[in-house]
Amino acid sequence: MNADEPAFPSLASQVFYPKDMPKEWVDKLAQIDCERKGISKRELFSAMAMQGILASRATNSAQYKMDKEWTAQEARAYADALLKALSTPSEKTPRRGG
Secondary structure, rough: OOOOOOOOOOOOOOOOOOOOHHHHHHHHHHHHHHHHOOEEEHHHHHHHHHHHHHHHHHHOOOOOOHHHHHHHHHHHHHHHHHHHHOOOOOOOOOOOOO
């Protein structure tokens, strides 16, 4: 499972620097880029799941106690389930309509 890999990876080699930029600046930017990985896929999927959980409760807020710990655990569980499903090879599903 690649859950801890960056959700939005970027490489310094993909960045185009101005031709007149000093080489030491380019090298420093490349080093910073390697150190800055951003959020992981697990963190991204957890945040998205939490957003959905909270949004679904917003319309029924009187019914639900907003338990932060439970919500965070549920969001993480949904994220882990999605990561597991994505790491499992799937069978090709025939397209509808031919």
